[in-house]
Amino acid sequence: QQQVKQSPQSLIVQKGGISIINCAYENTAFDYFPWYQQFPGKGPALLIAIRPDVSEKKEGRFTISFNKSAKQFSLHIMDSQPGDSATYFCAASNEGAQKLVFGQGTRLTINP
Amino acid sequence: GAGVSQSPSNKVTEKGKDVELRCDPISGHTALYWYRQSLGQGLEFLIYFQGNSAPDKSGLPSDRFSAERTGGSVSTLTIQRTQQEDSAVYLCASSFRRGYNEQFFGPGTRLTVL
Numbered sequence: 001q002q003q004v005k006q007s008p009q010s011l012i013v014q015k016g017g018i019s020i021i022n023c024a025y026e027n028t029a030f031d032y033f034p035w036y037q038q039f040p041g042k043g044p045a046l047l048i049a050i051r052p053d054v055s056e057k058k059e060g061r062f063t064i065s066f067n068k069s070a071k072q073f074s075l076h077i078m079d080s081q082p083g084d085s086a087t088y089f090c091a092a093s094n095e096g097a098q099k100l101v102f103g104q105g106t107r108l109t110i111n112p
Numbered sequence: 113g114a115g116v117s118q119s120p121s122n123k124v125t126e127k128g129k130d131v132e133l134r135c136d137p138i139s140g141h142t143a144l145y146w147y148r149q150s151l152g153q154g155l156e157f158l159i160y161f162q163g164n165s166a167p168d169k170s171g172l173p174s175d176r177f178s179a180e181r182t183g184g185s186v187s188t189l190t191i192q193r194t195q196q197e198d199s200a201v202y203l204c205a206s207s208f209r210r211g212y213n214e215q216f217f218g219p220g221t222r223l224t225v226l
Contacts, residue, residue, distance in 0.1 A: 043203055043217030089154060099145065099168065100215065102154040
């Protein structure tokens with residue numbers, strides 16, 4: 001019940017296209033859903049996060065869509081750029097637990 | 113300001129040896145976390161410190177793993193009698209306080225057990 005399932009494992013998108021990564025969770029106590037971006041040799045860095053009181057959050061080219069009834073959330077990267085090539089992790093937690101439960105990661109490659 | 117720092121960046125050890133990994137959190141951050149990232153896998157929670165509260169050790173995989181945080185700042189993760197399956201990148205993160213606060217990650221320590 002603590003798992004967060006992420007798909008796809010890898011994704012190749014052409015420059016200017018839309019990258020979509022999906023996550024699903026089981027624990028209904030989760031109430032914080034961040035996405036982290038990780039470049040090789042670096043630690044993950046927070047990209048964007050959402051609470052379940054909203055269905056969508058947008059920051060620049062990055063949008064989180066959240067479906068509470070389906071227990072799913074997704075990351076959309078609009079106008080994908082080669083510099084977006086990285087590994088993306090979804091995660092979930094609740095304030096009481098603090099620890100983040102991470103998905104398995106998606107290796108995104110943007111072809112120029 | 114400086115981010116989360118970890119040392120060493122790489123550690124190669126022989127099976128059965130003990131290792132210590134160090135984390136220096138961002139100044140003023142009261143929460144500190146350790147995660148493990150195995151090759152091609154997601155991040156696995158190990159342990160969480162918050163201020164002077166008892167740490168959440170629920171993610172430690174065995175009693176060979178332990179961690180301490182001295183003076184509410186620097187933390188050391190110790191792995192005793194290392195095994196090959198302990199090979200991974202060990203990541204430390206810190207955050208300002210409880211609640212929905214961003215966790216800032218260090219660059220990690222890559223541990224290789226031969």
